[in-house]
Amino acid sequence: MSPRRRAEMSRRVQYVLLVVLVVVLVLTVNWRQFADAFLDPEAVQALAPRLPRAALNTLVYTVSAFAVGLALGLVLALMKLSSVRVYRAIATGYIEFFRGIPALLVVFAFGYGVPAAFDVRFDSVVLQIAIALGMVSAAYIAETLRAGIQAVPKGQVEAARSLGMSPGRTMLHVVVPQAFRIVLPPLTNEAVLLVKDTSLIFGLGLTTSQFELTRLGRDGINQAGGGLTAVVLVGLVYLLITIPLSSVTRWLERTTGHKGHV
Numbered sequence: 001m002s003p004r005r006r007a008e009m010s011r012r013v014q015y016v017l018l019v020v021l022v023v024v025l026v027l028t029v030n031w032r033q034f035a036d037a038f039l040d041p042e043a044v045q046a047l048a049p050r051l052p053r054a055a056l057n058t059l060v061y062t063v064s065a066f067a068v069g070l071a072l073g074l075v076l077a078l079m080k081l082s083s084v085r086v087y088r089a090i091a092t093g094y095i096e097f098f099r100g101i102p103a104l105l106v107v108f109a110f111g112y113g114v115p116a117a118f119d120v121r122f123d124s125v126v127l128q129i130a131i132a133l134g135m136v137s138a139a140y141i142a143e144t145l146r147a148g149i150q151a152v153p154k155g156q157v158e159a160a161r162s163l164g165m166s167p168g169r170t171m172l173h174v175v176v177p178q179a180f181r182i183v184l185p186p187l188t189n190e191a192v193l194l195v196k197d198t199s200l201i202f203g204l205g206l207t208t209s210q211f212e213l214t215r216l217g218r219d220g221i222n223q224a225g226g227g228l229t230a231v232v233l234v235g236l237v238y239l240l241i242t243i244p245l246s247s248v249t250r251w252l253e254r255t256t257g258h259k260g261h262v
Contacts (some may be wrong), residue, residue: 016123043229047220053209054216055237060211061198066191068134078144078171091142098139104200107132111204125210129201139189146181148183149175188249192242213237220238 079091080097098106110132114120121127152175180187199214206215213234220230 025239029089038228038232040229044233047216047230047233049235050208050211050216051213051237052258053134054211054213054234055241057210058195058198058212060126060240061201062131062191064126064130065133065137065194065198068130069137069190070142070187070192074135074176075140076142077149080142081149095139098136103133103136103197104190104203106136108203111201125135125204125206129198129204130138133194133197133200136197137190140193141190144183144186144190145179147193148179151182152178185249185252188245188252195238195241195245197251 076091076094078089080095082088082091107129110122110128115122156174156178157170160174161167165173198212201212202215202218206212208219211219217230217234220233221228
């Protein structure tokens, strides 16, 4: 049998096995019980009016944390590339620390530990969440930006310096703008991760109007009486947010020619 024939037979066998698996699944699952657990109409009616607000909160928390992470990450990236050894040590220590501990610990630290230890009160829950998640995100963004800055051709820097630009102006006006174009795909990936990381704030004392999607889903399981219907609804909304962002990432990868894992 030729290799082409063997490959065709292998595909046919896999299709048959897949069909058999689907048939067995259809015949063995209790679809009424499945519908009651995952697609309860009463639970849908109870949660549907609250989903838009929770989705908006999720986006607000994501954008706020990303802004903090991007600003701090740029500073850390420049510090790590600095000729001053102390700056490099500080940036490296920060990056290694926040990449090495769970983000949930940072969220709880800013939710409970920092206010109690330093007698600090956050007037805005958005600010509290933005700082907590932004500090963690900054460690990853810093490494992404550092790689992007180092990927800028040295000829660009030499050309700018030959025109009389100072090192600071060269970095700000020549290197950083080009680096951002290079790292757009991985930065978009980081935004997708932040959307999902907002679920880590479920343990904070939020009011109903401050719920994000995961906290709403958890609340729905306890109150809606619809089994896992709340989880299904929240998961679908997450997909409505993350799938377009993932599509943007793939488009940027094709456009810029850089992969999302610089």
